[in-house]
Each structure stands twice: as structure tokens, then as C-alpha cells.
Amino acid sequence: MRKSIIALTLALVLAVSGSVFAAGINFDGSLKTNLEWHRDLDGTITTKPTSELNLNFGLDTADDKTRAVVEFGIGDKNSQGLDLKLDANNLVLKKAYIETDGSFWHGGPEATTRFGSLDIDYGPFSTVKNQYGISVSGMNIGPVAVNGFYGIPTEEHKSIQGIRADMSMDNLAAGTAVIYDWDSLHMVVDGAVRPMKDLVLGGSVAAQLDLEDVEEGEERPIHHMLAVGAQYQVMDNVSVHGGYKAISExxxxxxxxxxxKKDRGQNWIHEDSRRDSGFYAGIAAEHSGIQLAADYDQMFDEAVLSAATNVEGFNVNVETVLAVNEGIKTQSTNLAVDRAFAVIDGLDVTAKYNGEWTPGNGLIHTVGADTKLGLIPAVKGLELNSEVTISDLETIGYEVGAAYDAPNGIGLSITHVGGKFADESIKTGTTAKAGIAVKF
Structure with a gap:
């Protein structure tokens, strides 16, 4: 099924517009190859070769309203670990689609229609990749913008359909998205309103209704997320915000x-380590060049206090995280200071200090410096870095490294990590890398 969809997509490239033969064909691509060598402190050596090939074909019609894109990559790796077997059986189609701009009827609203590989992003809960089908985007009907798609079923994917509609007016914005995939119905409604100049109210509700068969008498489960909030600009340099959020288990x-998924403190997914619901509030202010912020989150049972400023060229950032579920306890405190300065002409250095305190590890100091050399013409652009981490007299770790992009296009780097760290997950040893990337 997938091969037939690909063939149909490529055929449509030639059928969509009569001006296609007057079009310009664009071809480009890239080849990246890297070799990583690592020797740990016990003398064990490991190597990791990697490579990536992309071939892209693009086509624009004479009136620039129709486009076609085909992207190929390499599939299986060869016996040496490099995926460079350039034969027809190892070429994998990553992406293939055509797009055309225009209305569906005379005098109708303009829209972009795509046939082939879809790239759907209707919000953090409505992202669809690796799907072939048809999509329509950017269709404005009065104050409403409409987007929709239909994913063709294949051996790898079921049919997926979805729609997103957004309305924007003076001081008001609202939208909704629905995705149906036969197993579940996924719905999102969000909006914001500005009832007065300095006040914004907003909210978002997302729900997932399972469509699988249930026994008689049982209710279909509906899993959901709710977040409502407000932000008020008290004065030019002070703003406050707050709200409520809830997530089903x-x-x-x-x-x-x-x-x-990677956003800590997010509203997106449920986590066992926090409450299912709670209020949040915060204040942010700027005074005499100092950025101050205080936030409380009941779902995490924690408060965060932070400050940032620049003093005589020194960037200073301080953050403290407090646990507030049973009394007030400090979870962590972090102080970061850095400054860039010129030692001599052609030698700029950025010095850094980071101090982090946690109940488990105590106070850990990290001192480091980075520079890019311009003094030696033969290795102009050579980057050097060093860092020392101290927990106590018996726990001292260090890292030194260098990176250089040679005139022939090869990138070289070497890093050595040694000593002892409070964080046992830090990988010690020497790592050297060499790689080259070519674009055409």
C-alpha cells in the first residue's frame, strides 16, 4: 500500500499543472559522516561510526503555485556500521509530497493543498508525523482559519483524520482541534481573551475518548487535561499570573x-510524582536592571525563586527551588556567573562559575573557561574549553577539550574527562571525534 501511495504521489507531480514542463527542477542533499573514538580510564576502547545521507528533489512550476518535494535516505547499515550502501535496495523514501496554492472554487478562499507525506502540527496534543495522505491548510473563511487532513491507511498506520479551526478577533482568540483514529477521539479547545488593556485570561481543555468496545453498563473512559489562567500587567515592570490545572491519571x-514530552513542569502529561490538580501563581518584576521572579506550583508542591542581572559585564543568575508540601525545605540552589573579556587582540575568553547545592550532594563548585583562538593563523578558530568540578577534597572532577574545523571541511574534537564526580552518571575517559559534512 505504501509503495502505491508513493507512486501515486510522484505521478501527481506530473499531472497537477499543465505548466509543469516549464518548471525548474531543484536537486540538493547532504552527506554527514562521523567517527567517535572513546577510551575509558580502564583502557577499554570503543568506536562508533555514523553517517547520514539525504537526497532532495524539488520542483516549482512556472507560476510558483505548485511544488513537489522528494527526499531519500539510506536504510540498512553495512557490516562496518556505516550506512553508505548506495544501491537501489537500500534507498529509503523519507518524504514525498506535492503542494498547490489556490482556491477550490472560483472566488473561493485561498488554501494550500498537499498530497503525500503529511506534517501536521495542530498544537502540543495534535501532532501527526510519518503519515501519507491529503491536507488542506491556511483556508480563511471570514475570521476563521480552517485546516484539515486525511491520512491514508497503510500496513504501518491506520487511517487518521483531523481538523483544526481558529478564530481571531480584536482581543479574542479561540481554537479547536479534533483527531479521529478509529481507536480514540482526541479533542482540544483553547482560547484567550483580553477584557482590559493589561489583563489576559486563557484556558485549554484536551480530552481523549477511547472508542474500544466496553462491557454493557461500563462507561467509556475520558482522559483529560484542563488548564486555566490569567496574567495581569500591574505596572510597566511588574506582572502577576496564576491559574489552575488538572490532569486525569x-x-x-x-x-x-x-x-x-521533555518539558519539565509541563501541563501536557500525567506524572506519578505530582498531584493530579492544583493552583499555580507567580510574580515577575524588573528593578534597577535586576530580573526577579517567584513562582508557586501546587501540583509539584514547590516554589521557585530566581534573580538575574548584569554587573560590570558579569552575568549573574540565582535560582532556588523550595519543597513546600510539609513545611519549607530547600531542594536546590544554583548560582551561575559568567563573563566574556578580551585578554589580548585575537584572544577572547569566557570565564564561568556554577555553584549548586542539593541535600544529597551538598555544595558542588564548577569553574571553567572557553575561548576561540585567533592568534595562530594555521588553526584559526580553534576552540578550547576547560572545567573543574569540586564537591569535596576527595571528589574533584575535570574536563578539558578542543574543537577545530579544518579548511578541508573536516571537524575535529577531543575531550578528556577525569577525576571523580558526585554525579556517577558522568562518563569519564577520552573521546575523540572526526567528521565531515557535505552539502550539494
């Missing part, structure tokens, strides 16, 4: 964006 959205 089984809330695990199927079409969540990768960036949302």
Missing part, C-alpha cells in the same frame, strides 16, 4: 509533540 495523549 490515565492522560497520555497519543499525538503529543516531542518537545512537550
Amino acid at each position: 490515565e492522560w497520555k495523549p497519543a499525538y503529543i509533540a516531542d518537545k512537550a
Whole structure:
């Protein structure tokens, strides 16, 4: 099924517009190859070769309203670990689509229609990748912008359909997205309103309704996320915000964006380490060049106090995280200071200090410096860095490294990590890398 979809997509490239033969064909790509060598402190050596090839074909019609894109990559690796077997059986189609701009009827609203590989991003809960089908985007009907897609079923994917509609007016914005995939119905409603000049109110509700068969008498489970909040600009340099959020225990959205999964303190997914609901509040202010902020989150049972400023060229940042569930306890305190300065002409150095205190490890000091050399013409652009981490007299770790991009296009780097760290997950030893990237 997938091969037939690919063939159909490529065929449509030639059928969409009569001006296609007057079009310009663009070809580009890139080849990246890297070799990593690591020797740990016990003398064990490991190597890790990697490579990546991308081939892109693009086509624009004479009127610039129709585009076609085909992107290939390499599939299986060869016996040496490098995926450079350039034969027809090892080429993998990564992406293939055509797009055309225009209305569906005379005098109708303009829209962009795509056939082929879809790239759907209707918000943090409505992201669909690796799907072939048809999508329509950017269709404005009065104050409403409409987007929709239909994913063609294949051996790897079921049919997925979705729609997103957004309305924007003076001091008001609202939107909704729905994705249906036969197993579940995924819905999102969000909006914001500005009832007065310095006040913004907003909210978001997301729900996932399971469509699998249930026994008679049982209710279909609906998993959800709710967040409502407000922000008020008290004065030019002071703002406050607050709200309420709740997440059901089984809330695990199927079409969540990768960036949302990695966002700590997020509203996106349920975590066992926190409450299912709670209030949050915060204040941010700027005074005499100092950025101050204080935030409280009931779901995490923690408060965060922070300050940032620049003093005589020194960037200073301080942050303290407090646990507030049973009394007030300090979870961590971090102080970061850095400054860039010129030693001599052609030699700029950035000096850094970081001090972090936690109940488990105590106070850990990290002192480091980075520079890029311009003094020696033969290795102009050579980057050097060093760092020392001290927990106590018996726990001292260090890191030194260098990186250089040679005139022939090869990137070289070497890093040595030694000593003893309070964080046992830090990988010690010497690592050297060499790589080259070519674009064409």
C-alpha cells in the first residue's frame, strides 16, 4: 500500500499543472559522516561510526503555485556500521509530497493543498508525523482559519483524520482541534481573551475518548487535561499570573509533540510524582536592571525563586527551588556567573562559575573557561574549553577539550574527562571525534 501511495504521489507531480514542463527542477542533499573514538580510564576502547545521507528533489512550476518535494535516505547499515550502501535496495523514501496554492472554487478562499507525506502540527496534543495522505491548510473563511487532513491507511498506520479551526478577533482568540483514529477521539479547545488593556485570561481543555468496545453498563473512559489562567500587567515592570490545572491519571495523549514530552513542569502529561490538580501563581518584576521572579506550583508542591542581572559585564543568575508540601525545605540552589573579556587582540575568553547545592550532594563548585583562538593563523578558530568540578577534597572532577574545523571541511574534537564526580552518571575517559559534512 505504501509503495502505491508513493507512486501515486510522484505521478501527481506530473499531472497537477499543465505548466509543469516549464518548471525548474531543484536537486540538493547532504552527506554527514562521523567517527567517535572513546577510551575509558580502564583502557577499554570503543568506536562508533555514523553517517547520514539525504537526497532532495524539488520542483516549482512556472507560476510558483505548485511544488513537489522528494527526499531519500539510506536504510540498512553495512557490516562496518556505516550506512553508505548506495544501491537501489537500500534507498529509503523519507518524504514525498506535492503542494498547490489556490482556491477550490472560483472566488473561493485561498488554501494550500498537499498530497503525500503529511506534517501536521495542530498544537502540543495534535501532532501527526510519518503519515501519507491529503491536507488542506491556511483556508480563511471570514475570521476563521480552517485546516484539515486525511491520512491514508497503510500496513504501518491506520487511517487518521483531523481538523483544526481558529478564530481571531480584536482581543479574542479561540481554537479547536479534533483527531479521529478509529481507536480514540482526541479533542482540544483553547482560547484567550483580553477584557482590559493589561489583563489576559486563557484556558485549554484536551480530552481523549477511547472508542474500544466496553462491557454493557461500563462507561467509556475520558482522559483529560484542563488548564486555566490569567496574567495581569500591574505596572510597566511588574506582572502577576496564576491559574489552575488538572490532569486525569490515565492522560497520555497519543499525538503529543516531542518537545512537550521533555518539558519539565509541563501541563501536557500525567506524572506519578505530582498531584493530579492544583493552583499555580507567580510574580515577575524588573528593578534597577535586576530580573526577579517567584513562582508557586501546587501540583509539584514547590516554589521557585530566581534573580538575574548584569554587573560590570558579569552575568549573574540565582535560582532556588523550595519543597513546600510539609513545611519549607530547600531542594536546590544554583548560582551561575559568567563573563566574556578580551585578554589580548585575537584572544577572547569566557570565564564561568556554577555553584549548586542539593541535600544529597551538598555544595558542588564548577569553574571553567572557553575561548576561540585567533592568534595562530594555521588553526584559526580553534576552540578550547576547560572545567573543574569540586564537591569535596576527595571528589574533584575535570574536563578539558578542543574543537577545530579544518579548511578541508573536516571537524575535529577531543575531550578528556577525569577525576571523580558526585554525579556517577558522568562518563569519564577520552573521546575523540572526526567528521565531515557535505552539502550539494
